[in-house]
Amino acid sequence: MAAESVDVDPQVSATHRPVSDRLYNADLAPPQQRRWKTYSIFALWMNDVHNIGNYTFAAGLFAIGLGALPSFFALLLGILVVFWGMNLMGYMGQKTGVPFPVMSRISFGVHGAQIPALIRAVIAIAWYGIQTYLASLAVVVLALRISPALLPLTQDSILGLSTLGWICFLSLWAVQLFILSFGMEVVRKFQDWAGPIVWLVMLGLAIWMLVLVGDRITWTPPNALSGPAMWWEMLGAAGLTISTYGTLMLNFCDFSRFAPNRKSIVRGNFWGLPVNFTAFAMVSIVVTAGSLALFGDVITDPAKIIAKVPNTFVLVVGALLFAFATIGVNIVANFVSPAYDLANLAPKYINFRRGGIISAVAAVAVLPWNLYNSPAAVNYFLGGLGALLGPLFGVIIVDYWLIRRARINVPDLYTTDPAGEYAYRHGVNPRALAAFLPAAAISMVLALAPTFSTVSAFSWFIGAIIAGAIYLVIADRKRQFTDVSGAHLSQATIASGIH
Template sequence: MKKNESEIGESSLINHDLAPTTEEQRTWKTANFVSMWMGALNNIPTYITIGGLIVLGFSPLQVIGIVLVASLILYAALTLNGHTGSKFGIPFPIIARTSYGIRGANIPALLRGFVAIMWLGIQAYAGSTALRMAIASLWPAWNNLGGDITILGIDLPGLLSFLIFWSLHLLVLKSGMESLKKVQKWTGPIVAVVIIGMFIWALKIAGGMGNIFSLDGKYDTFGKAFFPFLAAVTGVIGYWSTLILNVPDFTRFARSQKDQIKGQLIGLPVIFTIFAFATVTIVGATAVAYHTPIADPIATMKHFNSPFLIAVSALLLSSATVTVNVIANMVSPSYDLANLFPKYIDFKRGFYLTAFLALFTFPWEIMENSETIFTMLNLIGGFLGPVAGVMIAYYFIINKREVNMKDLYSYQGQYMYFKGYNYRAFLATVVGAIIALIGQFVPAMKGVYEVSWFVGVILAFFIYIALMRIHPPVPVTKQELIVEEPL
């Protein structure tokens, strides 16, 4: 049974944003989850990630296969972890208390928040490059502002474009999750129009789809392609690994479990694969027409003949980047920061703090090439995969899809474990992450590193279950309770 804030009682562990959602707040239907994924998938960084696979030597058909496999795995992970949010109406950092402990939950929440803030900066910079090109197409002098002056490693037009684009994010959540639901209804379809236009243009410059899909990749046999294929799947999953953890932040507003399951089915495997097909067609066409694949849509748009068309396309494409940034990289850190200091930080304050911290990620240094991006994706997957494995193991295996709602907000309940921390969850997470990432530093283990997300999830899942069985937590009635709450 769901409990609202008044039923749970007063505690320093709760505020109005961390309390379970009420029936009145549960307004997200299937179409809203589809719209969420349309806005999240149709954007510049996703395009670059998919296009980067062509640059790395995969054929167009292989890239579509990579995205299809990755999206099916993502769908399974997202719906499993989203089940708790939909059933009990609670966000990710509160759910993490069940497996990591009342105080221990802050550690995976902050880890997830840090990664999301990094991605927020990366996505904001990617969107700002589109904004810069749109402005320069109509006002060429924009690119010459400041001359040779560079600030923090970026020229003045680039920095100004980044700051302007960053400021747009502050408008999307001004009224909370309801305003996001309204915005995402139009950003996804608008970008779909741009992608369709680029798709038609691609067919024209390449002389038809046959020329594009006849392109060969360097992995021309099953033996050559198998491990690179798995590594690429891991990279795509790593891109969305943050959202796997915090999908309850959205499913807690679902009208029913069916709405989130059905909405994500349409929104992920279906729309993601369609987007991948359009993207590889466009990137493949640039390989045919210009003898080298262009993975960056901004660079591709420079080949359009009309400055006005370039400006409009770039502006529309960048608009969706704001939406995906808010969905994937601003909502969760806002809740994570609120969970750290519930008395002082609510969702809105966490949102503004998240935006402020993203200014100091210096994303232009990160996004220099596709190889750097994929290295970062694998690192992210290696760290966050074990957290997902632990949470899924606790909810589905250990506690059989039940949660003690009152104890989630109490220093005197079953989720205190030992002084607020469950060592079993942390040991499973650390072991899973170390083994998943060891290949980054030990050449002989490179193959493990290339599938880091899978290794981390599976190891943490089984290690956590084993530790909970071998050394189960002491029942709350027998342990010494810590009743003093922090000031």
């Protein structure tokens, strides 16, 4: 079909340009319905926060010598920075209606955006596989507790995983793929009730612990830090909190684009991050402190605490819900994003559903248990790639808010016309790369080099500031920026055709 102009806002009649099927499909276009209101955003964060990783992180602060109160203030400081960043990215998604790989075209160009999208996709696919594997370990323990006769299935090895391990891993893998195959609206409905269930389990575990230990609980660990050492660990904890949510600060527009207004984003973020995150962290610390009083040791793994519960029914419910929590965070943090990123590679052939299937298959193909069991792979490969997310965030945020001042020509995000606003130089913005690359190199060195271990927790933050500062200096301020909504882009392209 011949290329035709898309019928968009009349204020840009002079800039009507054909939409390219190399850049456009319905899943990458602004949504026609926006149903992610305050509770859905709040539930999104409940699903992301309520997981074993965050529990272990908060419990680990108690284990290294931070008492309950210093831990609280450290985590609150970090999550307030995250709250600020999520709002900035959330507003961007809500206004434009586009997912992250399309949002990246604003700064990096319609073709240059493949760079941040692929970086994010590789990280997310690897962690999707690892998180699924970790959840499957709890299911293996549960299966053996229920049926000890399954023990022989754990004594062989197929590509590094036992037969029972494969069964449990693929079962959880299939459940997640099933949920994603129905699209983002089913994801919203799943997370709306999944997050609160995990909260009930954590509160139940904390109450059980408090009833058992009574006034024997102590809020100060035996190796309590004080003075400069305590303050440095607090700053480090705040920095690691920011780094932990670095991926989602890029991902969040994948979800906020479905929000009807800014109020939904701010309210959902407020209850889901500063309130919910710190509350969950403190419950984790309560349980950890209780484990010290009850068992004489600081246990930072909730699965090990549940395993000590003498009631088999409680063990079964607890283990299943911790596995359920991992599914929730995996879908939010590690599945939705690569589905969009892969769709961005070839929109004509890959939609959101196909991108999700490819991501899921790739997550198995990397044999994530081997990745997880190799500290070098996790620290240098995934840690190094994770350090790149800060500089990406810095460039995108500075470009959108400080350079363009939120003036975005959404239809031009889908055109390969050389006159398009985001064509730059053959579809790539060299200024964005010039800001990103040196900041990325510095961020990776800080994150990985043992010499800089004392500041490694701040690598994401430092990389974001450096990249943003460089881009602020070198960005082209002579360009005239157009502000055009893409609210009717999907119907228009369907009606008029794309080339």
